Amino acid sequence: MFEYSIYRIREEIANHYYHKSDILYRFLKEYEQNSGQLYLHGQFLYITNKFIQKNIEYYVDNFLPKNVSHKTEQTRIEIFNKRKSITLHINKNCLNFRCESLHDAEELLFPVLRKFDALLFVIGRKHENYGWISPNTKLNSDPENLVLYSSR
Numbered sequence: 001m002f003e004y005s006i007y008r009i010r011e012e013i014a015n016h017y018y019h020k021s022d023i024l025y026r027f028l029k030e031y032e033q034n035s036g037q038l039y040l041h042g043q044f045l046y047i048t049n050k051f052i053q054k055n056i057e058y059y060v061d062n063f064l065p066k067n068v069s070h071k072t073e074q075t076r077i078e079i080f081n082k083r084k085s086i087t088l089h090i091n092k093n094c095l096n097f098r099c100e101s102l103h104d105a106e107e108l109l110f111p112v113l114r115k116f117d118a119l120l121f122v123i124g125r126k127h128e129n130y131g132w133i134s135p136n137t138k139l140n141s142d143p144e145n146l147v148l149y150s151s152r
Contacts, residue, residue, distance in 0.1 A: 003125035004105070005032070006095040006113070006133070008049040014119040018132065021121070025130040028123055049117075050092045059116045060088075068108055079108045096125070 007028060009017075017024045024047075031044045053075060060070055060077055071078045077088040084104045089096040095113075099105050110133050113120055123130040 001098045001100060002102070002127070002129075003096065003098050004102075004122050004129075005125060006097070007093075007121045007123075008051060008117055009119045009121050010047055010049055011119060013047040014121075014132075021131055024121060025123055025128075028121070044093070048093065051090060051095060052092075053090045056088075056090050056095070056116065059112050063112045063115050064108075065111065081108065084108060102129075 005028075009024070013024075027043070027047075031040045034040055035044075057072060057077070060072075060079065064070060064079065068079060068081050070080070075090045077090070079086045079088060084100065084107065086097050086099045086104060086108050088109065097105065097109060099109075113133055120133040121130070122133055
């Protein structure tokens with residue numbers, strides 16, 4: 001099982017560090033290891049937004065795919081289908097989850113989180129794996145709104 005943490009990054013920070021994710025990763029790892037350091041804690045509070053458990057529960061209750069179920073116990077949510085499962089632990093500063101692969105998270109968890117917030121950064125707890133949960137971007141499929149330009 002792999003373990004990951006998800007952080008809600010403030011928009012102005014995400015705009016500046018979206019393509020500098022290695023810097024954000026190093027800071028968050030440093031904070032995880034030294035959260036008692038006041039200067040790190042202050043910076044962490046500045047760059048992140050908190051998670052509110054009721055909001056996460058609402059999105060899980062209302063936006064899971066039809067073939068996915070869940071069970072909530074205090075600050076833990078078990079998300080599963082017939083073949084896969086993810087355990088999500090809700091903290092005010094981050095979400096922690098365990099899964100067999102990121103593909104499982106992409107199938108079961110990330111679609112819900114994309115609807116919750118577009119600026120979520122994921123880091124591996126025991127391995128150097130990190131990045132943004134990319135927001136859903138759908139092309140406009142309405143042919144009435146398509147515009148083509150020509151130089152002729």
